[in-house]
Amino acid sequence: MIAIIDYGMGNLASVEKALTFLNIDSIITNDEKMINKASHIILPGVGSFEQGMTNLKELNLIEILNREVIKNKKPFIGICLGMQLIMENGSEPKLCKGLGWIKGDVKLIENNKLPVPHLGWNRVYKKEFEFEEDKLNDNYYFIHSYHVIPKENVIETYVDYEFPMVASIRRGNIFATQFHPEKSQKAGLKLLENYFKSYA
Amino acid sequence: MLKTRIIPVLTFNGISLVKTKQFNSPRIVGNPIQAARVYNNRDVDEIIFLDIKAKEQKRKLNLPMVKKIIDECFMPISIGGGVETFEDINNFLRIGADKVIIKSKAIEDPIFVSKAVDYFGSQCISISVDVIQVNGKYFIFNKKNNIPLETFIQEMNNCKVGEYAVNSVNRDGMMQGYDLDLYKTVNQLTTIPVIAIGGAGTPEHFVKLCQSGFKGALAAASIFHFTQHTPQEIKRTLDFVKIPVRI
Numbered sequence: 001m002i003a004i005i006d007y008g009m010g011n012l013a014s015v016e017k018a019l020t021f022l023n024i025d026s027i028i029t030n031d032e033k034m035i036n037k038a039s040h041i042i043l044p045g046v047g048s049f050e051q052g053m054t055n056l057k058e059l060n061l062i063e064i065l066n067r068e069v070i071k072n073k074k075p076f077i078g079i080c081l082g083m084q085l086i087m088e089n090g091s092e093p094k095l096c097k098g099l100g101w102i103k104g105d106v107k108l109i110e111n112n113k114l115p116v117p118h119l120g121w122n123r124v125y126k127k128e129f130e131f132e133e134d135k136l137n138d139n140y141y142f143i144h145s146y147h148v149i150p151k152e153n154v155i156e157t158y159v160d161y162e163f164p165m166v167a168s169i170r171r172g173n174i175f176a177t178q179f180h181p182e183k184s185q186k187a188g189l190k191l192l193e194n195y196f197k198s199y200a
Numbered sequence: 201m202l203k204t205r206i207i208p209v210l211t212f213n214g215i216s217l218v219k220t221k222q223f224n225s226p227r228i229v230g231n232p233i234q235a236a237r238v239y240n241n242r243d244v245d246e247i248i249f250l251d252i253k254a255k256e257q258k259r260k261l262n263l264p265m266v267k268k269i270i271d272e273c274f275m276p277i278s279i280g281g282g283v284e285t286f287e288d289i290n291n292f293l294r295i296g297a298d299k300v301i302i303k304s305k306a307i308e309d310p311i312f313v314s315k316a317v318d319y320f321g322s323q324c325i326s327i328s329v330d331v332i333q334v335n336g337k338y339f340i341f342n343k344k345n346n347i348p349l350e351t352f353i354q355e356m357n358n359c360k361v362g363e364y365a366v367n368s369v370n371r372d373g374m375m376q377g378y379d380l381d382l383y384k385t386v387n388q389l390t391t392i393p394v395i396a397i398g399g400a401g402t403p404e405h406f407v408k409l410c411q412s413g414f415k416g417a418l419a420a421a422s423i424f425h426f427t428q429h430t431p432q433e434i435k436r437t438l439d440f441v442k443i444p445v446r447i
Contacts, residue, residue, distance in 0.1 A: 010293070010321075010324070011293065011296060011297075011298060013294070013295065013296040014296050014298075017271065017274075017296065018274065021274070046321055046323055046324065047320070047321040047323075048321055114202070115391050115392060115393050115415070116391070117322070117323055117362060117393065118202070119323075119362070119363065119393045120202050120203060120205050120245070120393070120417065121202070121203040121205065121245055121446040122201070122202045122203065123201070123203075139203060139446040141275070141276055143276070143298070143323050143362075144323070145322070145323070160201055161202065180276075182274070183274070183275060183276050183298065184274075184275075185240075185243050185274050185275050186243060186274075188274070189274060
């Protein structure tokens with residue numbers, strides 16, 4: 001059973017729907033017992049960083065998540081805001097502390113040429129300066145105005161938005177994506193399927 | 201590189217899918233749930249679903265039915281129709297909408313939009329901008345047609361909304377091509393993402409808008425209802441002329 005953390009930040013139903021489609025059991029919850037029992041934890045979410053942290057705090061989830069993910073090393077997926085919240089510092093709308101599992105900050109995308117939010121389908125790359133286009137099916141759906149800047153070696157993929165922006169990170173039991181696999185059609189479903197297969 | 205999104209629009213009258221011409225004479229074009237299923241199978245980039253009669257008929261969106269539509273989709277979906285309150289927005293988001301489209305309420309009450317952005321986040325608040333051309337100038341389509349496009353967009357920019365869906369009333373359902381000047385004007389007024397809607401009748405119309413320098417997504421309805429062209433085929437046409445799309 002996979003626990004999808006319910007902390008009042010956005011579209012949890014889509015994550016549940018994607019897992020159901022893949023025949024993976026999940027539950028949307030903020031109950032400590034359910035989170036303790038779960039085999040994996042998913043922290044989705046859209047919205048503001050500060051509000052996200054406030055909600056986690058009010059629901060007493062910070063301590064539970066720290067224990068399950070950091071101490072007990074339970075496999076964890078952060079999606080979009082759920083990726084940003086595991087960093088040390090956020091800045092939306094003002095400077096505030098995150099969960100701090102990964103060293104680094106979350107900052108506003110500063111880009112004079114292209115619109116912010118970064119919204120739509122974009123291809124992810126393994127290396128920072130590998131920008132040549134190809135036809136691989138690795139376009140994912142992004143919608144975000146802030147991006148993570150890790151200060152440790154955790155970056156798995158980048159996305160090109162006039163500069164190489166971090167698209168996903170991985171460290172031990174922690175995996176997180178700035179894009180929405182649950183909204184990324186076949187490519188996203190495949191990514192989730194492969195992820196959970198690796199634990200089968 | 202960010203891909204140019206091609207978005208089918210489903211307009212609904214409370215009972216079935218309909219397609220209008222210049223916002224008039226709705227013609228019945230099918231079942232929304234079936235349509236959503238087909239578009240999901242065709243791997244489209246995104247879907248827009250609008251109940252165009254909710255406001256006029258003073259009713260709320262049929263949430264159980266819209267949920268069935270959303271359940272068919274593994275891509276982003278924007279929902280609009282009769283949004284008046286935070287509860288409406290919350291209801292749409294709860295059944296799985298990614299973006300909520302606000303129209304009349306945004307014209308009547310910009311402060312509502314501003315508050316909604318603060319509460320729900322700009323990424324999920326889209327504004328439907330229906331534009332009518334009168335004597336060569338662009339106005340927001342309402343009973344009086346007296347709000348200049350520029351004034352409205354600036355007001356919404358200040359509210360920090362997440363996206364604009366800009367419909368050309370003159371071009372709606374005519375299948376004669378997008379209003380290139382309109383989207384040039386809109387691109388100059390905002391840096392927020394824009395979706396162009398209204399007028400596409402052939403794949404070449406999509407190419408023309410992209411090649412005019414327009415930055416944003418392209419949406420259409422009639423071409424998908426009344427011709428053999430599919431979103432995938434349009435993307436292949438765009439790809440052929442080196443416009444970045446997700447294939």
